[in-house]
Amino acid sequence: MMTTRCPAEVSEVQALIADALPRVQRVFDEQLASDLPSVTRLCAHVGRYRGKMLRPTLVLACGLAEGRREIGREHEVCAAVCEMVHMATLVHDDVLDEADTRRRAPTINRMNGNESAVILGDYLIAGAYHLCSTLDTQAVALEVGRVSMTLCAGELLQLSRRGDFSLDEATYLEIVDRKTAALIALACGLGARCSGADAGDGGSGGGGGVSRFERFGRELGIAFQIQDDLLDLTGRAGDLGKPTGKDLEKGKLTLPIIRHLASATPMERGRMLRLLESPLTRREELAAELARSGAIDSARQTALERVERGKRAIEGVEDSPAKALLLLMADAVVDRTR
Amino acid sequence: MMTTRCPAEVSEVQALIADALPRVQRVFDEQLASDLPSVTRLCAHVGRYRGKMLRPTLVLACGLAEGRREIGREHEVCAAVCEMVHMATLVHDDVLDEADTRRRAPTINRMNGNESAVILGDYLIAGAYHLCSTLDTQAVALEVGRVSMTLCAGELLQLSRRGDFSLDEATYLEIVDRKTAALIALACGLGARCSGADAGDGGSGGGGGVSRFERFGRELGIAFQIQDDLLDLTGRAGDLGKPTGKDLEKGKLTLPIIRHLASATPMERGRMLRLLESPLTRREELAAELARSGAIDSARQTALERVERGKRAIEGVEDSPAKALLLLMADAVVDRTR
Numbered sequence: 253m254m255t256t257r258c259p260a261e262v263s264e265v266q267a268l269i270a271d272a273l274p275r276v277q278r279v280f281d282e283q284l285a286s287d288l289p290s291v292t293r294l295c296a297h298v299g300r301y302r303g304k305m306l307r308p309t310l311v312l313a314c315g316l317a318e319g320r321r322e323i324g325r326e327h328e329v330c331a332a333v334c335e336m337v338h339m340a341t342l343v344h345d346d347v348l349d350e351a352d353t354r355r356r357a358p359t360i361n362r363m364n365g366n367e368s369a370v371i372l373g374d375y376l377i378a379g380a381y382h383l384c385s386t387l388d389t390q391a392v393a394l395e396v397g398r399v400s401m402t403l404c405a406g407e408l409l410q411l412s413r414r415g416d417f418s419l420d421e422a423t424y425l426e427i428v429d430r431k432t433a434a435l436i437a438l439a440c441g442l443g444a445r446c447s448g449a450d451a452g453d454g455g456s457g458g459g460g461g462v463s464r465f466e467r468f469g470r471e472l473g474i475a476f477q478i479q480d481d482l483l484d485l486t487g488r489a490g491d492l493g494k495p496t497g498k499d500l501e502k503g504k505l506t507l508p509i510i511r512h513l514a515s516a517t518p519m520e521r522g523r524m525l526r527l528l529e530s531p532l533t534r535r536e537e538l539a540a541e542l543a544r545s546g547a548i549d550s551a552r553q554t555a556l557e558r559v560e561r562g563k564r565a566i567e568g569v570e571d572s573p574a575k576a577l578l579l580l581m582a583d584a585v586v587d588r589t590r
Numbered sequence: 591m592m593t594t595r596c597p598a599e600v601s602e603v604q605a606l607i608a609d610a611l612p613r614v615q616r617v618f619d620e621q622l623a624s625d626l627p628s629v630t631r632l633c634a635h636v637g638r639y640r641g642k643m644l645r646p647t648l649v650l651a652c653g654l655a656e657g658r659r660e661i662g663r664e665h666e667v668c669a670a671v672c673e674m675v676h677m678a679t680l681v682h683d684d685v686l687d688e689a690d691t692r693r694r695a696p697t698i699n700r701m702n703g704n705e706s707a708v709i710l711g712d713y714l715i716a717g718a719y720h721l722c723s724t725l726d727t728q729a730v731a732l733e734v735g736r737v738s739m740t741l742c743a744g745e746l747l748q749l750s751r752r753g754d755f756s757l758d759e760a761t762y763l764e765i766v767d768r769k770t771a772a773l774i775a776l777a778c779g780l781g782a783r784c785s786g787a788d789a790g791d792g793g794s795g796g797g798g799g800v801s802r803f804e805r806f807g808r809e810l811g812i813a814f815q816i817q818d819d820l821l822d823l824t825g826r827a828g829d830l831g832k833p834t835g836k837d838l839e840k841g842k843l844t845l846p847i848i849r850h851l852a853s854a855t856p857m858e859r860g861r862m863l864r865l866l867e868s869p870l871t872r873r874e875e876l877a878a879e880l881a882r883s884g885a886i887d888s889a890r891q892t893a894l895e896r897v898e899r900g901k902r903a904i905e906g907v908e909d910s911p912a913k914a915l916l917l918l919m920a921d922a923v924v925d926r927t928r
Contacts, residue, residue, distance in 0.1 A: 397720025
């Protein structure tokens with residue numbers, strides 16, 4: 253679960269979630285169980301990538317915030333599904349990024365080759381779909397399928413703009429919205445849906461039960477990715493459990509750089525482009541330049557604004573300890589070093 | 591559609607299917623349509639890999655053989671789903687095999703890099719799941735999820751035995767059953783299911799409506815893969831539209847080699863192992879050795895037996911032109927040069 257400051261009112265709901273997460277984990281593990289030792293071994297290794305369990309926690313917290321006092325089987329299944337889709341994207345991302353470590357563990361591609369990593373990711377995706385098809389309602393499978401297509405489209409858009417130093421802010425946000433925010437929005441929406449929230453828009457601007465949680469998740473997701481990008485630029489590999497500078501190495505332009513280039517003088521622009529050509533050796537110099545021009549602060553400010561927007565999306569949700577937890581989690585997204 | 595000799599009785603049902611396949615294609619294309627040009631471009635290229643449309647044809651033919659006189663929307667959707675899952679495996683297989691050409695066209699990994707190929711495959715899988723979740727029944731999505739997990743498990747099993755010259759026939763068949771036959775069995779079963787066939791086992795040995803078509807598809811699938819393996823050993827690249835010898839290059843032992851090694855004298859065995867160490871330069875010598883020992887004929891015989899077993903599985907299905915087409919298609923699986 254996310255680490256958050258914990259006022260007394262939310263500790264009960266945190267305990268409820270902490271209690272449910274091992275059950276989510278059991279659903280996850282049982283779904284991937286195989287008679288083949290080679291499959292079991294790989295799935296066990298994926299367990300080592302488990303982190304803050306942000307998406308499952310959001311499913312459960314949104315489920316509770318939508319007026320449920322208990323976490324049901326369907327919340328746990330949706331939580332496991334979101335985590336499985338997320339794990340699949342991590343395993344495939346590591347192939348794309350030629351990454352060697354994740355959460356201080358060797359990546360699947362490093363250990364067993366790209367082939368195993370590609371197929372293991374496929375196995376996780378198939379497991380997620382199979383699992384959500386076991387629910388009473390088909391609506392979840394339909395949403396998970398739709399959002400999975402969105403994730404892939406976001407990744408393909410990002411790939412098509414790799415190494416393109418003319419990437420603008422609108423396209424950057426489009427990529428982030430699809431490849432990161434869509435899944436976090438799904439997690440929040442599914443949680444509310446499982447608690448019986450209305451799936452419609454609700455009309456009159458306010459938004460229905462599901463859609464306000466989705467908007468909350470979406471803004472959180474965008475803030476989360478901006479923070480991730482900032483950590484890749486300025487974070488410490490030791491804190492993150494993986495190397496930094498990967499975005500630059502892979503030609504992915506992120507918000508601070510886009511902002512810097514957009515407002516730079518021709519001379520500053522030229523200097524930045526030269527730094528981008530040798531990002532690995534000159535990362536600190538590059539980060540210092542971005543800090544000096546205010547681009548780092550500006551991106552951080554945008555992440556904070558997105559968090560506030562997210563909080564406003566659930567203004568209409570009745571106050572409860574679960575809602576208080578969601579608001580704390582929103583702050584924690586931009587207040588983290590890993 | 592598969593090329594088959596065509597007695598008069600089946601030409602009507604062939605026409606019905608030929609008429610439906612463009613509709614299947616439309617479902618396929620509409621499902622993958624995207625607002626992003628980079629996605630649309632890649633999906634259009636995948637269209638060039640379209641071959642015999644074996645799986646969609648089997649969905650439709652089994653649907654008709656189960657007593658329907660018309661092809662319904664649900665048959666077309668299931669046909670498109672099976673083709674989409676198949677295309678996803680082709681795209682990812684080409685990454686695994688580092689293949690440069692498929693059906694005389696460059697592979698996605700060759701053209702756009704492994705990254706795009708991995709994500710495009712994911713996009714196709716997500717599209718397939720989303721599409722089958724649009725059906726009235728959840729049973730299809732559940733089956734597609736289950737079989738997709740089986741495909742991946744088969745691939746992982748194969749990967750774990752790469753370059754292992756002690757692979758036995760039982761494990762080879764286990765791999766083939768999962769990675770190839772399961773999807774063809776699914777196609778046949780879904781076709782019958784959409785025509786209202788009983789999904790249960792039917793009891794008393796005969797098997798229910800769906801399961802006998804699944805057994806038909808499974809045997810066909812095993813025969814199909816054995817024939818594919820034979821073509822990789824003895825076929826001509828010009829006929830196949832892709833290079834031969836890929837299995838050997840990738841350390842995949844296939845049935846003729848397994849049979850040969852199992853029955854060889856120590857001297858023959860030593861010679862074969864030396865040939866396997868430089869498979870690309872000595873493929874013809876290797877194929878000649880396998881032909882001389884009778885291993886090629888023996889594997890071919892097994893493929894023919896599997897076809898006969900498949901035909902027997904649908905013995906209880908009422909005679910019809912569609913059933914006659916299925917029997918012809920079964921023969922065509924082992925009677926092909928590409």
